């Protein structure tokens with residue numbers, strides 16, 4: 019049975035009618051054309067589709083559209099301030115944390131969820147936070163470095 | 177001249193778009209009235225197709241086309257044309273496309289698939305190498321002898337399952353063994369495995385009402401897709417346009433041509449509507465090319481001082497159901513079969529073998545990861561038998577300037593020994609045994625690889641100058657994550673005296689960007705880099721000619737710094753690239769010259785075919801790149817679990833064009849190598865892939881990250897841009913054998929079959945004599 023839902027995406031109010039088995043990732047990518055969120059497996063195994071749901075990181079391929087009624091969704095498009103990268107995105111670029119970039123949106127959202135809760139994560143915390151996000155290119159090291167740098171910008175390090 | 181842009185760590189140009197979620201991949205493209213494709217795949221490893229009835233599927237409202245081998249007889253192949261787009265007459269592996277549906281929604285396409293009735297008659301399957309090579313084995317391809325292939329380069333054996341037999345005969349191997357004090361023989365195995373790029377394979381195709389076809393493909397090789405599609409569909413290349421957006425990882429799995437044939441065949445049925453196919457993850461595992469399996473038996477003769485004198489190698493490759501690309505991996509392994517060592521007497525037989533298993537194809541390293549798994553354990557085992565230091569035995573046998581390789585080529589510019597010493601030093605290979613913790617060990621492995629391309633593999637580049645003094649560098653190599661775009665921009669900026677912000681670079685569109693053979697073989701920095709350098713130099717020449725007239729000073733006296741053109745001595749007036757971009761304006765109000773463009777092309781000089789009987793040749797590939805890695809492991813002797821603590825890596829890349837991106841290539845390669853070493857294997861049961869998900873097919877995560885220590889050696893390559901060599905694939909080649917050697921060092925057992933699972937380690941520990 020179709021159902022009408024209301025939620026926010028990157029702080030914008032959205033209302034739509036969804037099918038019972040429609041997934042959050044399809045709402046974002048197909049209905050709202052927010053294609054920054056990627057699909058790598060469709061089975062909750064790769065983390066490429068990670069978004070924040072009321073601040074918690076979730077695999078959007080495993081969340082049904084009906085479940086987001088009344089909730090706040092944040093996607094990679096919602097990280098930047100207009101066209102300007104936020105400090106986490108900038109750290110990913112500067113530290114070489116991006117190669118093919120297909121895992122990047124999901125990585126960023128997992129890292130964002132971590133930093134929002136823990137502004138001074140250890141390397142172990144960072145590894146743990148991104149261990150559900152597969153990356154076949156970078157070897158993860160630059161990503162861990164980028165998240166550390168974003169947590170403690172250069173001024174705090176020196 | 178001092179370099180200002182190359183050699184510096186610029187963050188990647190495509191970084192911001194990727195971090196913003198703005199970068200477009202093929203699955204992000206959406207077109208009006210787009211149709212969605214689903215593929216019906218074979219459930220059997222080997223069966224005759226008796227009948228296909230798709231009438232019910234075709235009648236379903238919303239279904240626009242159903243195609244199978246009955247309607248589409250087109251064949252594909254890079255080196256040997258053996259692969260149909262849809263199975264014709266029989267299926268040869270579980271997962272082979274039998275039919276495909278294009279419909280107005282994915283759900284409808286899936287419904288239609290279920291309505292296609294296929295009647296099969298089962299044939300005896302060839303599921304392993306022993307069966308394939310047995311006398312009177314069932315043939316996977318009965319018509320192998322009729323297949324078109326490149327003659328005198330590949331050698332199919334008619335009426336067998338061997339689609340290529342490449343040979344090396346160097347020196348006199350019997351003499352070499354008779355001169356040896358000892359002979360050691362062992363067999364090593366590598367299973368088939370998947371590349372698993374995080375972006376699944378995808379393509380969109382559309383034919384317009386004039387018959388022109390456009391394909392948007394997340395592929396490594398737009399020109400190869402165009403060429404192979406042109407042959408398959410008997411269309412001129414100019415009537416096919418291939419556009420490649422950002423690609424979410426390749427590793428060889430998106431080289432050559434893949435699903436584009438199916439999508440194009442459907443698009444040609446439903447013109448003018450676009451059709452789209454994005455594979456499910458399960459289909460990536462069973463339906464796309466995998467790394468070929470290898471069984472390598474190596475027999476080595478050596479002196480009591482540890483000098484290798486003779487080697488006999490039997491390399492038997494599991495090429496899977498189709499080997500249109502794989503035959504060349506088998507050839508590359510033959511001509512690289514001495515590995516990084518100077519061995520006087522060699523006999524190598526490398527066989528590409530058909531089986532009824534997933535299609536083998538190129539994988540990062542193009543056979544070198546598999547080959548070095550064997551060679552680098554073999555020399556380690558020999559060192560142990562002689563009680564020699566594993567670093568010393570490698571340095572003693574390592575090729576150096578003046579050595580000959582397997583093909584008899586005399587090598588120059590070899591920095592291998594420095595790589596071995598560097599990797600050993602970074603990890604502390606020489607630490608005294610007393611410092612060792614129990615069940616901890618260190619091991620080293622080295623490697624060599626050259627680009628395994630035809631001698632004619634070409635690159636080209638085109639540079640135009642914009643009104644604002646910025647430039648567009650136009651090439652057709654694909655950005656698959658390797659950072660190629662950034663490095664090409666650096667080369668252009670360096671040559672034209674521009675800052676990096678003034679360089680724009682495109683993703684390929686074969687209608688507008690010039691020819692590139694393929695984005696494979698670690699060849700883009702080298703080959704496309706040379707083309708870009710030449711294009712930039714041509715544009716610079718034109719700019720300086722106009723500036724010379726304007727500044728009344730000879731071109732040789734001028735220089736360009738950050739877009740400003742002055743005399744080198746700084747005397748006199750200045751002009752700029754921006755001022756000259758559209759031509760020279762004279763004080764009289766007239767103009768001269770015109771908008772500045774530069775073009776450049778490159779084909780490596782003097783590549784020479786191999787002698788069919790001996791494999792000997794003066795130059796089989798454009799250049800060689802060497803490297804070494806060492807690993808430190810801790811083995812849990814209760815569980816057999818191996819913990820990789822540290823990995824060092826040193827590569828001779830000729831010249832490091834971008835240290836930040838180079839580091840990323842090495843770290844990424846190490847992690848992929850670690851993953852291959854410990855986890856990865858396509859588990860097949862009756863030819864069916866059993867582990868078709870990331871849960872069942874584990875790849876390394878951030879949780880397993882070792883400490884990584886990376887160094888570079890820079891022995892310039894004569895014809896490399898600024899001396900640079902290719903090295904993107906090389907970075908994962910020695911990781912697995914280095915880990916295996918470290919395990920041997922730690923607990924005295926040698927695991928010869930990949931992957932190194934806890935079960936294998938435990939079994940070996942139990943079997944070890946106390």
Ligand code: FES
Nearest residue numbers: 058060062065079
């Ligand atoms: S696409 Fe959702 S976890 Fe892989």
Ligand code: FES
Nearest residue numbers: 118121153154155
């Ligand atoms: S950058 Fe390619 S998967 Fe992470």
